[in-house]
Amino acid sequence: MNLLQTLPDFLAYFASAxxxxxLFTSLYVRLTPYAEIQLIRQGNISAAVALIGTLMGFALPLASAIAHSVSLIDMLTWGGIAMLVQMLVFLGLSRLVPELEDGIAGNTLAHGVLLGGASLCVGLLNAACMVY
Structure with missing residues (x-):
């Protein structure tokens, strides 16, 4: 039964994550000027690649925050920081590549790979920088 002693903590962290x-997914799809979910339902591979890269770019630092946090509040704080960083990736890249919006909406795979890949790379760096 010792194994189940940490079950409440697991459930709290997992539910919070x-x-x-x-929350991140909901905010992110509202931040972007195109409707990812609708585009994906229509078979837009560029939108799917961009979104999954962004979600993975958020999940990596969130996992790092879970693994290294000293409390649930600490994990939530670092999760919020990871959320902000991913939002900034999109905003920065959309300024650097102004045709990104039309490219993803128009199913130009290069734009989806660029956004998804950049989000994933920054998420990996973000996760590594979460030093406690």
Whole structure:
């Protein structure tokens, strides 16, 4: 039964992480000027690649925050920082590559790979920088 002693902590962290992940996804799809979910339903590979790269770019530092945090509040704080960083990746890249919006909406795979890849790379760096 010792194995189940940490079950409440697992459930609290897991539920919080799923909540943060859902919140991030909801905020991110509202931030972008194109409708990712609708585009993906229509078969837009560029939108799918961009979104999954961004979600992975958020999940990596969130996982790092879970693994290294000293409390649930600490994990939520670092999860919020990871959320902000991913939002800034999109805003910065959309300024550097102004045709990104039309490219993703128009299913130009290069734009989706660029955004998804950049989000994933920054997420990996973000996760590594979360030193406690």
């Amino acid at each position: 799923i909540g943060l992940f859902g």
